Amino acid sequence: MKISHIHTEHYRIPLPVVLSDSTHGDISHFGLIVTRIETVSGQEGMGYTYCGGDIGGSAILAFVRDDLAPILIGEDADRIERLWDRMWWHVHFVGRGGAASFALAALDIALWDLRGKAIGEPWWRLLGGHDPKVPVYAGGIDLQFSLDALLEQAEGFQAQGFRAIKMKVGRDQLSEDVERVAAMRSHLGADFPLMADANMRWRVDEAIRAARGMADYNLFWLEEPTIPDDVAGHARIAREGGLPIATGENFHTVYEFQQMIAHGAIAFPEPDVATLGGVTPWLKVAHLAETCNLPITTHGVHDLQVHLLAAIPNSSYLEAHGFGLERFIRHPLRIEEGAAIAPERAGHGVEFDWDALRDHRV
DSSP states (O other), rough: OOEEEEEEEEEEEEEEEEEEEETTEEEEEEEEEEEEEETTTOOOEEEEEEEEETTHHHHHHHHIIIHHHHHTTTTTTTTTHHHHHHHHHHTTOOSSSHHHHHEEEEEHHHHHHHHHHHHTTTTTHTTTOOOOOEEEEOOOOOOTTOHHHHHHHHHHHHHTTSSSSEEEESSSHHHHHHHHHHHHHHHTTSSSSEEEEEEOOHHHHHHHHHHHHHHGGGOOEOOOOOOOHHHHHHHHHHHHSOEEEHHHHHHHHHHHHHHHHTTTTEEOOOHHHHHTSSSSHHHHHHHHHHHHHHHHHSSOOOOHHHHHHHSTTTTEEEEEEEEEETTTBBSOOEEEETEEEOOSSSOOOBBHHHHHHHTTOO
């Protein structure tokens, strides 16, 4: 399958409700970068990545269009490992993560979609075929919600079939976070899986104090308690805070996961296929975690990552993210009794409603 054309488009997508967390503040929209790879024989694979608030969207677009797409033209689309490696080293000096990894992701996802369509297999079977039913949680982006609104949202999630929920923490006063976690625990019951996400808000000492303050409420994990660059700090939080730690959505290389795992600083590695560089490195993280007896969870782009968790034996929860594309895709994520169901459509199976997207093109 020789690559003949690559088309890339950039969209600015408004959210139905303004969302909030401790680092990014209010979030009213996000950026979507979509790439379509065509072959000489007329086959097509589609990939996409995203950015919160559309910050960096134009940079990702430029990486794809100007730096990466030209070196793929004429190449064999089946040689995905080779193409990923070539793209990585082509932008390594100026990239090595960051916006370059977002750009690699859009193209790598399109290549894997092309492969799945070419052989008529859905990703989850193509990549391992473990179990199409994946436990799923609702990822609330709700730091500034009132307590009543937070509990009302939880009821709505449960009515939609979710059997696990994540809430945001990191308010100005730790006592407010503890009060809200306690209220959610009381509302949901003792054994309902409840996660909390601080979005990197705290220093290490603050994170340890916060973890200890929330330890009585049976949190399934505490996510991103501090900046992702501080491996030693995460290890201290994991050791002294008393809660399992999830992190990884802000990692853009396999090596960051390797370091965090090697230092015993993480209980739930959390790769995001759209920010890590695509399916190719995502699978490396998942297999690395498996050799260390660790479960994988995810962040964002649940329509893609349901396949990835369904493919592997060491999957944990899929995050159903607040940046969902339900308004713009033809087959939204299916949830039944607390599980997301990986679709049987060939490739990743995501089909955009291009007419609905058209008004949001940048």
